[in-house]
Each structure stands twice: as structure tokens, then as C-alpha cells.
Amino acid sequence: MDRVRVGVFAADSLMQEGLTSFLRTRPELRVADRTELGERDVMVVQADRLTREVVAELQSGDGRAVVPKVLLAGELRDNEIVHVAESRVVAVLPRSRTSGDRLVEAIVAAASGRGLMPSDVLGRLVDSVRRLHEEVLLPRGIGSAGLTAREVDVLRLVAEGWDTAKIADKLCYSERTVKNVIYSMTTRLKLRNRPHAVAYAVRAGVI
Structure with missing residues (x-):
């Protein structure tokens, strides 16, 4: 199996060194300079x-490739959850509450197109978006009609914390179909x- 290339960014220099050293010991991974990562690699970001x-690093605001990220964090406030979204x-x-093995599992999953967004984080994200009045998440010029009924069905289950396999089973789709629905929707709506x-669907009033 090919090793996953992973970069590390930590707000604290000691954590940066420790996290980097740990990931280098794992046979599933190959640590690389984060400025050289591409869309098929993974970035681990640690911050209390x-x-x-940290937000700038999460958003890759310096023009680097948009890399999937695993966030190892302390307690997130509501406005910080919006930045995550x-x-x-x-x-x-x-x-x-995260072991080294759990972190590595999340990195490998991220590299294969899967993720782990805890249901409580998704729930707080939905609540935060409902309270916001600024256009921080909803792409301008796109209304609720931009979502198909199938996309809405999938998003409702995503908002409840269901993973791809469970969504496919619930809706009687293949996992590939669910992934294609999500990819097509996020690409079309620039999400x-x-x-x-999920935040977009909440603002559109469809879930």
C-alpha cells in the first residue's frame, strides 16, 4: 500500500516537533513539507x-493547493466551527481524547476521500449558521432551488452524522452514488x- 503523504502544522513549536516525530514512526505515512502537499495528500493541523x-493555515490562504485537513483541536467555540466549515x-x-492510532486512522481516511465530523460538531455548526445574519457561508446568487431532492435527502443524513456507508444503506444507493451526489453538489455550488x-442547506431552508 502506498504511504500517505502528510504535512504538519501546530501552533506550538514543541507540539510541531512531537507530532512530526510521531507521524514519522508510522509505516502508513510519509511526512512531507506542508508547502509541497497536493490535493491527494493530507495536512494535520493542531491548535487549542x-x-x-491557524485559520489562515486551514484555509490555505497563501495560494497553496487545497489540501484535505485533519484538525486536532481543543474545545471549539461556535464561531470557530464556522471557520472549520x-x-x-x-x-x-x-x-x-484522541490516541495516536485514531489520528493515523483519520489521516488515512482523509487521503481516501472519507472524513470524520462528529455529530455534535455538525449539530453546533447548524445551530451557529441559523443564528448568523451575515452571508458567511451561503454562496451569493444561488438559492435553495440549486439542490435536488436527492441531494437534500443525502444532506439531511450528513447533518445527522451518518457516514457514507450508512447513507447509502438508508437511501438504497451504492456508496459510489452517494459520493458522486456529494461531489457533484459541492462542485456545482462551490461548497x-x-x-x-450542510450549512448551505440550512441557510436555504431545505433541512
Whole structure:
């Protein structure tokens, strides 16, 4: 099996060194400079708080490739969850309750197009979006009619924390069909990831 290329960004230099050293010991991974990562690689971002520097790294604001990210974080506040939704974060792991093996599992899953967004994070994201009045997540010029009935069905289950396999079983689709539905929708509506799509659907009033 090909090793997953992974970059590391930590707000603290000691954590950066420790996390990098640990990931280098894992045979599934190959640590690379984060400036050289591409869309098929994975970035691990560790931060207790989402500072401006961390948010900029999550959003790859310096023009680097948009890389799937695994966020190893402390307790996220509601406004920080919104920043997560605006970035290509495919997995959120609580730092205090995540083992090394669990982190590696999340990295490998992210590289294969899967993610881990805890249901409580998705629920808080939905609540946060409902409270917001600024256009922080909804792409302008696109209304609720931009979603098909099938896309809405899929998004309802995503919002409840269901993974691809369970969604496919519930809706009697193949997993490939579910992935294609999500990819087509996020690409067409210029949405960054599944949480962003859920937030968009909430703002559109369809879920």
C-alpha cells in the first residue's frame, strides 16, 4: 500500500516537533513539507484555539493547493466551527481524547476521500449558521432551488452524522452514488466540504 503523504502544522513549536516525530514512526505515512502537499495528500493541523494564523493555515490562504485537513483541536467555540466549515477540514478530533492510532486512522481516511465530523460538531455548526445574519457561508446568487431532492435527502443524513456507508444503506444507493451526489453538489455550488454543504442547506431552508 502506498504511504500517505502528510504535512504538519501546530501552533506550538514543541507540539510541531512531537507530532512530526510521531507521524514519522508510522509505516502508513510519509511526512512531507506542508508547502509541497497536493490535493491527494493530507495536512494535520493542531491548535487549542483557532488563531488568525491557524485559520489562515486551514484555509490555505497563501495560494497553496487545497489540501484535505485533519484538525486536532481543543474545545471549539461556535464561531470557530464556522471557520472549520469554510476550510477543507474533513476530520475534527478532540486532542484530549484522541490516541495516536485514531489520528493515523483519520489521516488515512482523509487521503481516501472519507472524513470524520462528529455529530455534535455538525449539530453546533447548524445551530451557529441559523443564528448568523451575515452571508458567511451561503454562496451569493444561488438559492435553495440549486439542490435536488436527492441531494437534500443525502444532506439531511450528513447533518445527522451518518457516514457514507450508512447513507447509502438508508437511501438504497451504492456508496459510489452517494459520493458522486456529494461531489457533484459541492462542485456545482462551490461548497468546500460536507459541513459547508450542510450549512448551505440550512441557510436555504431545505433541512
